[in-house]
């Protein structure tokens with residue numbers, strides 16, 4: 001396991017969203033958690049769930065219906081449409097205080113100055129409705145496409161690129177894919193923007209590997225949008241709610257784009273996990289690194305590291321960073337990101353975070369700080385037990401689901417840790433999702449087992 005990474009007929013119900021992680025949440029993003037319930041079935045925290053179903057509760061000032069997004073009811077992505085932005089922040093603060101406040105004090109949530117068009121990853125489903133080519137979002141929990149001309153949270157230019165792709169299709173005889181007959185070509189378009197670099201990646205997701213007139217089509221698209229720096233063809237032959245398939249070929253440019261976060265450059269492919277709100281991501285990472293109180297000597301474990309963003313951002317302030325990530329492709333990207341940024345004190349491993357940390361603790365290797373950022377389901381009991389066994393002096397827990405975070409904090413605080421401070425960050429304005437960081441320190445325990453310091457793995 002410890003492998004170091006190198007380098008409307010009746011509405012058809014969508015299968016449960018697969019995505020391990022994040023509030024990809026909304027609309028065009030396709031893979032979304034159940035927006036209607038607002039609950040995480042795995043965690044079962046009724047108070048928060050109830051509150052999420054009644055996002056207006058306790059707020060007298062409701063936004064007039066005329067100002068709300070016209071698609072919001074069908075899309076289901078932005079559950080807090082009825083609240084003005086400052087009230088959304090108050091609502092999230094209240095939720096955090098209710099769930100996390102029993103462990104530690106909760107600092108005021110970091111909101112956005114401009115809570116619009118923050119999503120740098122935009123997806124649209126393509127189809128044919130009454131003989132007309134359409135693209136847009138899936139109506140909540142169905143496969144009906146709702147044409148959307150303007151989304152208030154997505155990157156505006158990505159929306160224009162998608163609209164122009166739709167307009168170009170007839171000219172190049174590219175027909176949207178029909179899920180029932182399994183005929184046609186284009187299923188989805190995914191656009192990613194490198195926020196700091198201005199680069200755009202377009203992924204054309206098709207049901208077959210053959211895209212008619214692809215060179216001329218791309219030429220026409222680039223003429224309209226010279227900011228597109230790469231186009232990939234992604235083939236998804238499966239009957240699935242997943243947007244992307246496994247086969248990919250680059251049609252134009254390098255196949256990836258780059259973005260900058262915390263002074264580092266990251267390579268992003270169509271399928272990489274990369275936070276969708278770069279402005280708030282930077283604030284999140286900076287706050288988390290500050291809460292880690294690094295002095296330059298510590299060994300930091302970046303658990304659930306994705307493409308290594310947190311660990312690499314922390315590496316300048318740490319003695320050494322070890323990252324672990326389940327997805328081998330992401331772990332490889334993390335290693336490559338380290339190389340490209342000239343970071344020499346970070347190593348990334350593909351594997352289960354719990355197993356990895358348990359083995360590390362059993363080998364007696366010292367971890368000073370654990371920075372953990374698990375998926376919505378929270379951490380595994382194995383991982384939490386391994387944290388307690390490894391006994392780092394500090395844990396920084398970043399979470400996109402305060403309910404599972406509260407569950408995990410209950411474990412850590414009853415097994416030798418004290419929660420110090422919570423810092424919520426609003427990564428997803430207009431939705432009920434909220435990111436939160438909690439710092440914990442290890443209590444002095446008289447019965448702690450003696451620790452032996454063994455030189456860590458080579459090449460750190």
Ligand code: SAH
Pocket residue numbers: 020021273274275303304305306307308309310324325326327330351352353354373374375
């Ligand atoms: N810290 C990163 C990624 C967070 S998303 C960032 O901020 O971008 C959570 C990550 O945990 C995903 O990349 C997912 O693949 C990974 N993951 C899920 N289960 C895991 C497990 N059991 N062990 C290690 N990583 C896991």
